[in-house]
Amino acid sequence: MKVLMVNGGTRQDGCTFTALKAIGETLVKEGIDYEIFHIGSEPIRDCIGCRACAQEKKCVFTENNDAVNVFIEKAKEADGFVFGSPVYFSHPSGRVLSFLDRVFYSNYGGSSDALAFKPGASVVSARRGGTTASFDVLNKYFTIKQMPIVSSTYWNMVHGNTPEEVLRDAEGIQTMRNIGHNMAWLLRCIEAGKKAGLPMPATQKGAVTNFIR
Numbered sequence: 380m381k382v383l384m385v386n387g388g389t390r391q392d393g394c395t396f397t398a399l400k401a402i403g404e405t406l407v408k409e410g411i412d413y414e415i416f417h418i419g420s421e422p423i424r425d426c427i428g429c430r431a432c433a434q435e436k437k438c439v440f441t442e443n444n445d446a447v448n449v450f451i452e453k454a455k456e457a458d459g460f461v462f463g464s465p466v467y468f469s470h471p472s473g474r475v476l477s478f479l480d481r482v483f484y485s486n487y488g489g490s491s492d493a494l495a496f497k498p499g500a501s502v503v504s505a506r507r508g509g510t511t512a513s514f515d516v517l518n519k520y521f522t523i524k525q526m527p528i529v530s531s532t533y534w535n536m537v538h539g540n541t542p543e544e545v546l547r548d549a550e551g552i553q554t555m556r557n558i559g560h561n562m563a564w565l566l567r568c569i570e571a572g573k574k575a576g577l578p579m580p581a582t583q584k585g586a587v588t589n590f591i592r
Contacts, residue, residue, distance in 0.1 A: 381459075382406055382411060384414065384460070384461040386416065388472065391417045394542055396417075402555045411563050432485035438481050447478060466513045479517075495525050496527075498528070499521040499526045505537075505538060514534055531554045
């Protein structure tokens with residue numbers, strides 16, 4: 380089993396990476412592999428709602444090895460996810476939001492869905508404030524894809540202005556490690572259910588309500 384993590388920070392080895400690494404080290408101890416996917420420091424296009432992905436089965440913005448489609452290909456082989464972001468003015472990084480908007484919009488349901496029913500966790504990193512608001516925003520992505528949310532023993536956040544300070548946040552790092560333990564437990568539960576022949580939920584589709592008539 381493998382967990383794919385998104386580092387939404389501009390620094391490849393910064394504070395967000397440090398939080399994800401703590402989760403990853405715990406996963407390895409649990410016998411589960413992981414990969415940290417850095418979205419890079421270059422600008423990321425917003426989703427423009429063109430809906431071309433419905434025909435192409437991928438986002439049509441593909442220039443410069445666009446991170447979105449690269450991630451979706453990796454996501455098909457992943458069993459769980461962690462989305463990490465620094466906090467900017469009490470919200471997640473604009474780049475990670477653009478990235479996730481396009482990932483979730485272009486990855487439609489059905490047999491090709493790389494995200495549905497796979498456990499997900501979000502983590503945020505801040506010097507001081509804005510963490511709970513950012514945490515709430517990231518969790519919204521899971522709930523539109525029927526993804527079980529992996530929780531911990533506190534809200535999934537670390538504090539610090541540098542990676543060294545993050546490592547000194549004893550409760551924050553403990554929270555990250557418990558995410559790793561809880562993710563491993565949930566992945567094993569899902570695997571056990573599949574081996575026991577437990578069917579996936581019957582998902583109703585087709586109803587789309589527009590409130591303006």
